Amino acid sequence: MAASIEDLLLEISGLEEPLEELRNLKTAVLAIPLNILGEIVSGLRLEVIFSLLNSNDREQTELCVAILMRILQALDPVNLVQNFRAELLSGLKHPDDTVKILAMTQIGRIVEHTEAMTEIVNSQELLKEVIHCIGGEKISVAKEAIKTLSKMAQTKAGLDALFMSNLQKDLKDVMTTDDVIRYRVYELVIEISSVSPVSLGYCANSSFISKLIGELTGDDILVRATAIEMVTTLAHSQHGRQYLAQQGIVDKISNMIIGADSDPFSAFYLPGLVKFFGNLAIMDSPQQICECYPAFVTKVFEMATGQDTTMIGVALDTLGILGSNVEGKQVLQKTGEKFQQVLKRMSQLAKNAATELRVRSLEAIALLLALPAEDQTEDLLGLTESWFSSLSNHPMEMLKGISTQPFPELHCVALKIFTAIACQPWGQKIMIDTPGFVEFIVDRSTGPDKESKDAKFELVKALVNSKSTAEIFGNQHYLRLRTYMREGPYYVTAVSSVMVEGAE
DSSP states (O other): OHHHHHHHHHHHHTTOOOOHHHHHHHHHHHHHHHHHHHHHHTTOHHHHHHTSSSSHHHHHHHHHHHHOOOHHHHHHHHHHHHHHHHHHHHHHHHHHHHHHHHHHHHHHHTSSSSHHHHHHOHHHHHHHHHHHHTSSSSSHHHHHHHHHHHHHHTTTHHHHHHHHEEEEHHHHHHTOOOOOHHHHHHHHHHHHHHHHHHHHHHHHTTTTTHHHHTTTOOSSSHHHHHHHHOOOOOOOSSHHHHHHHHHHHHHHHHHHHHHHGGGGGGGHHHHHHHHHHHHHHHOOOOOHHHHOOHHHHHHHHHTTTTOHHHHHHHHHHHHHHHTTHEEEHHHHTTHHHHHHHHHHHHHHHHSSSSSHHHHHHHHHHHHHHHOOOOGGOOOHHHHHHHHHHHHHHHHHHHHHHHSSSSSSSHHHHHHHHHHHHHSSSSHHHHHHHHHTHHHHHHHHTTTOSHHHHHHHHHHHHHHHHTTTTTHHOOOOHHHHHHHHHHHHOOOOOOOOOOOOOOOO
């Protein structure tokens, strides 16, 4: 096989139209395991394949890219950077995007290898071209450049190369291209900053973070909205949240929520502000965030009871996130009548809104009502029961009505609410007191699609696994549920057929 690859390379070098031979070479290199291929191609001259990339023939370019992707993948990263540096640089400058991506994929391998990384850090021209690819027209090329530079920044040597050399200036120069490219650089910076406090320090000391923070209050509303998304991503890491708090950014975003009432364009960025605080609350402490920034909760309630469907959707998602843990439930309960009004509105939306909002409302209700067995104190069980009762005069009938509608997404999310209350004694009592409910649960003819069957099975499983179900439901019903669970979600009762003489 080694001979055939070498022979094919020699044959290709003497041809003007080598498509057939390239196809054969592609088949040959793909047929050999990478570890063996690495031994075979090490030392072979690949210049002919690289030179054939410079063609207007689309198939030829594609074949060369496929061949080189496989061969270069088989080579050691040190071998790669020492012997193919010029070819990789040419690839980054190539007009075809697939060639650019080929080159960056290999550079991505190099920067993950300690010894090879040392070689490439000393080759600033290569890295400069990768940075220029962030400004490429095709998003696929830009994404690969961001991915490569992000890998490089995993080490101190990479961070030094990117932020303590002329490459920092190259990054800042690329940012000036336009808004889209600027935010690609911010995406890279946030990705790097999220790794560790040290990497965040490099990005902050290079003024990239302060530039991004400045965009939060810029004149361009759409740019502002994108900046908020970026800052929210930074807040996903603990050191990122600490930095934002220390720099006063959390306070600034809270003030932006307060000032949104007087800004006619706030609808463009307000959802992002609310999502930011929702993320903070769930990752840190709902009580701390809601007490320190009361404007956040006030705004969420206001959005939930308003008329703007975009705002309502964000508010519903945020309420679900907030109320998904015990501390968040207690924070919402402390608001008293205000939250009761929100619950009533959520119920109305679940019944009467457009399908998407109905689903989001029901999803949020399921999160609010969920209470795992380990958290079931008398007070918390009383809280979830009171919330369920606040949904409507007859919440069980309302939810059962939704669950029997011919819309799979509504059917499944209504079952999620039943599952949320299925492990709580008060929920089980309501279920057994609702005529026909047990029959509804074990009826396999409702919800014929996979998602519905899975949702129904989760409900049955929650009931069977609860310690109080057997006592509350009674042994007969409990055994029916256990049988359903043992048979699994997709069980089909066998139907026997009798052949009748003379029938066709």
